[in-house]
Amino acid sequence: MNRPLTYKDAGVDLDAADRAKRSLAPLLDAASDENTLSGLGAFGGLYAVPGGMAEPVLVASADGVGTKLKVAFAAGRHDTIGQDLVNHCVNDILVQGARPLFFLDYLATGALDEEVVPEVVGGVARACSDNRCVLLGGETAEMPDFYAAGEYDLAGFVVGVVEREGILDGSAVQVGDRLVAIRSSGLHTNGFTLARTLVFERMGLGIDDPFPGEDATVAEVLLRVHRSYLGPVRPLLAAGSLRAMAHVTGGGIEGNLPRVLPKGMSARIDCASWNPPNVFRRLGDGGGMAPGEMYRVFNMGVGMILVVAPEFEAGVLKSLGHEGWPIGEVVEGDRVALVGAG
Numbered sequence: 001m002n003r004p005l006t007y008k009d010a011g012v013d014l015d016a017a018d019r020a021k022r023s024l025a026p027l028l029d030a031a032s033d034e035n036t037l038s039g040l041g042a043f044g045g046l047y048a049v050p051g052g053m054a055e056p057v058l059v060a061s062a063d064g065v066g067t068k069l070k071v072a073f074a075a076g077r078h079d080t081i082g083q084d085l086v087n088h089c090v091n092d093i094l095v096q097g098a099r100p101l102f103f104l105d106y107l108a109t110g111a112l113d114e115e116v117v118p119e120v121v122g123g124v125a126r127a128c129s130d131n132r133c134v135l136l137g138g139e140t141a142e143m144p145d146f147y148a149a150g151e152y153d154l155a156g157f158v159v160g161v162v163e164r165e166g167i168l169d170g171s172a173v174q175v176g177d178r179l180v181a182i183r184s185s186g187l188h189t190n191g192f193t194l195a196r197t198l199v200f201e202r203m204g205l206g207i208d209d210p211f212p213g214e215d216a217t218v219a220e221v222l223l224r225v226h227r228s229y230l231g232p233v234r235p236l237l238a239a240g241s242l243r244a245m246a247h248v249t250g251g252g253i254e255g256n257l258p259r260v261l262p263k264g265m266s267a268r269i270d271c272a273s274w275n276p277p278n279v280f281r282r283l284g285d286g287g288g289m290a291p292g293e294m295y296r297v298f299n300m301g302v303g304m305i306l307v308v309a310p311e312f313e314a315g316v317l318k319s320l321g322h323e324g325w326p327i328g329e330v331v332e333g334d335r336v337a338l339v340g341a342g
Contacts, residue, residue, distance in 0.1 A: 032134050035101075045136035047102050047159075055164035059098035063089050064155045067192040068222070073151055074207045075219035078116050081154060082123025083130075084189050087228035088249070089158035090131050091304065094230055095245040095260065097168040097237055098160035103128050105138035106155045110147035112140070120154065131230050133158070166237070170244045170260040170307075173330055177243060178313040179257075179267060181327040182232060182320060184303030186224035186279055190250040191297045195222065195283060203286035212286075213278040221279055229304045232320055236306070241316050244307035248299040254336040255296070257305055266333035271340035273327050276300045295341045302327065 037046035049056060065084045072081045082105070090100050105124050107117065117140060128135040147153065187195055199205050199218060211221040229247075236242050244260040246253075257267050276294075280301060284294045294300065307330065308316050317324055331337075 032136075036134050036136065038137070042137065045102065045104065047134065047136055050101070050161065053161070053163055056161050057098075057164050057167060058101075059093045059096050059160045059162055060158065061089050061092040062155065062157045063092065064153070065189045065226075067196065068187075068189050069152070069154065070196060071192065071207070071219065071222045075223060077219060077223060078119040079123050080223050080225050082120050082125075083127040084123075084226040085154055085156040086124055086127035086131060086133070086158070087226045088189050089156050090127075090133065090160075090228050090230055091226075091247045092249075093158055093160040094233060095168065095247050095304075096162060097166045097242075098162040099230070099234070100131050100133035100158050100160040102134040102136040102159055104136055104157045106141070106157075107138065107152060108141040108143055108147065108154075109152035110142075110144050110149055112142045113150075116152070120152070124156070127228070131228055168242060168244050168260075170262055172243045173260070173262055173265060173307050174243075174309075175265060175330055175332055176310060177307050177330040178310055178326060179269070179328040179330065180306040180308055180313065180316050180320070180324050181274065181302045182229055182304040182306070182324050184248070184277075184299045184301050185227040186277065187222065188226040188249070188299055188303060190299065192222075194287075194297055198283045198287040198289075202288075203282075211279070212282050227303060232323060233304070233306075235319060236316055239315075241308055241312045241319075242306055243309060246305045246307075248302050248305060250297075252296050252298060252300065253302060253305065254338060257336055260307065261330065264332060264334070265330055266336050267328055268331050268337045268339060269328040269341075270326075271295070271338055273325055274301060291341050292338075295338055 035048040035050060037048060065081055068084065069081060072078055086103055093100065105121065107120060125135050205218050207219050209218050211218050214221055246257045246260045248256050253269055261267065280294065280298055305327065306316060313326065
């Protein structure tokens with residue numbers, strides 16, 4: 001007679017899952033605030049809407065980190081990928097003028113690793129604290145028939161708030177407005193399917209090899225954290241200096257800037273106004289890619305674009321310091337012109 005099966009026999013270790021989840025309690029406690037009304041183990045996270053606002057509007061977004069996860073798997077490094085996730089989501093609601101309130105994460109894996117899970121969620125918690133955002137809860141799922149050994153998927157959900165009169169929806173943008181760029185920290189979380197092909201196949205590099213032109217390994221360059229723009233942008237929002245913002249993610253400048261421009265308006269981007277960072281130049285050279293395709297896939301060193309009235313441009317540039325520069329202007333038309341992109 002066959003012995004009775006257990007869930008562990010089928011590939012899911014409930015005891016290990018319980019230990020891993022308990023280990024996350026300090027992370028959630030550290031990333032909470034006075035509006036947090038629930039703790040680890042609650043079926044739903046409870047958060048009180050902050051007071052002191054006339055007409056608060058909630059803004060929500062969800063995202064993942066794509067195949068950048070493959071680089072984390074190869075490098076055996078899992079402490080930065082959660083930061084990528086939170087910062088990406090925070091930037092996505094920031095462009096509408098919102099500040100983050102709380103964040104939820106979803107981590108799914110084939111076999112739950114009691115060392116890896118706290119590393120991943122620890123990165124989420126650190127980024128939440130850095131963004132003054134509560135890590136309200138999440139889900140950790142063990143699915144042995146779905147994910148390969150040593151792999152996982154990660155997604156996140158952010159909720160923020162903005163005063164109704166402070167919503168940035170692009171409706172105030174006018175022809176002649178100035179465009180100000182803020183530097184990216186590298187590839188961020190986009191274009192990694194192509195980047196991995198270029199680095200590992202075309203350039204023939206290994207994960208621990210030195211990256212050409214950098215005092216860093218391939219893993220360190222590719223895993224540079226997708227930066228949050230909340231810090232430099234918040235003072236500009238408070239001052240009423242911005243008419244719109246675009247987070248430059250998948251699709252590059254030409255795929256994201258039109259999302260915040262009114263119908264009939266487009267932009268002229270001066271690609272000679274900055275030098276793309278080394279990582280982009282090396283990817284382009286190593287893969288023999290046309291410049292136009294590079295700008296269509298990658299951020300090329302531009303992580304955020306601010307739309308400002310001409311009279312506010314000098315003040316915005318002064319506030320951003322070396323992080324920002326004038327990149328172009330709003331013009332009539334229906335297609336972004338990347339002048340000098342090749």
